[in-house]
Every structure is written in structure tokens, then in C-alpha cells.
Amino acid sequence: MPASTGRQRAVAKALTALLPLAPYADTEVIRTDALAVHLKTLPPSIAVWLATVAHVRHAHTDYEKLLSEGYDRDSARFFVIDQVNATLTRWRATRLLDADDDAE
Numbered sequence: 302m303p304a305s306t307g308r309q310r311a312v313a314k315a316l317t318a319l320l321p322l323a324p325y326a327d328t329e330v331i332r333t334d335a336l337a338v339h340l341k342t343l344p345p346s347i348a349v350w351l352a353t354v355a356h357v358r359h360a361h362t363d364y365e366k367l368l369s370e371g372y373d374r375d376s377a378r379f380f381v382i383d384q385v386n387a388t389l390t391r392w393r394a395t396r397l398l399d400a401d402d403d404a405e
Contacts, residue, residue, distance in 0.1 A: 311345035312336055319349055323392040331356050354385065354398055361388045 305313075312335045316328055323331070334352035335345070343351070358364045362384035367377035379400065386397045 308341070308345065309336065312349055315346040315349040319346070319353060319396060320389075320392045320394050323394075327356065327360070327392075330360075350396065353389075353394075354402070357385050357388045361385070 312332060316323075316332055316335070320328060320331070331349065331352045334340075334356060335348040337352075340348040340351060358378070358381060362381035364377050364381045367380055368374070372380070382398055382400055389397050
């Protein structure tokens with residue numbers, strides 16, 4: 302495994318702070334996503350938050366089903382906010398998704 306970079310350490314710290322009880326399998330996906338090139342200009346805490354919301358939305362809600370049923374992205378996102386927040390609450394997240402958030 303390559304040596305950890307400052308960015309990797311900062312993302313790991315932000316991930317632990319945001320999601321203290323998230324399952325390892327989920328945190329590894331979120332960590333990888335937060336380190337993606339398209340998020341590298343963002344502060345680690347914001348990259349982790351965006352990666353978390355996207356992961357939870359796609360992996361732990363009916364978001365994909367709603368899209369396949371013809372809902373547009375904004376409508377599908379609206380309908381899964383409670384599911385996203387339920388998952389974040391189970392993981393003891395220090396932040397929840399607000400209906401006005403423009404995450405992802």
C-alpha cells in the first residue's frame with residue numbers, strides 16, 4: 302500500500318468525525334469517492350459529505366428505483382431524504398441532509 306498522503310489522512314479524519322458508526326464496507330466506498338479527482342479541490346470535510354450523501358442515496362435508498370420509474374433527479378432526491386437521514390442517524394452522523402442541500 303502506498304504511503305498515506307496528507308489529503309488521505311484529512312479525508313480519513315473527516316470521515317471518522319462525520320460517521321463514527323458507519324460500517325467499514327460503506328466507509329471504504331465513501332473514502333474512495335471522497336478522494337476522487339473531481340472532489341480534490343474541495344476541503345476534505347466537504348468532499349466526505351458529498352461522497353457520503355451520494356453513496357447513501359444510491360446504496361441505501363429507493364433513489365435508483367425512482368429514477369427507473371421515470372422520476373427526475375430532483376424529485377427522486379426529495380422522496381429519499383428521509384431514507385438518507387435514517388441511514389445517517391443509524392451511523393450517528395454529525396450532520397443530516399436538509400431538503401435545501403444541493404449535495405452531489
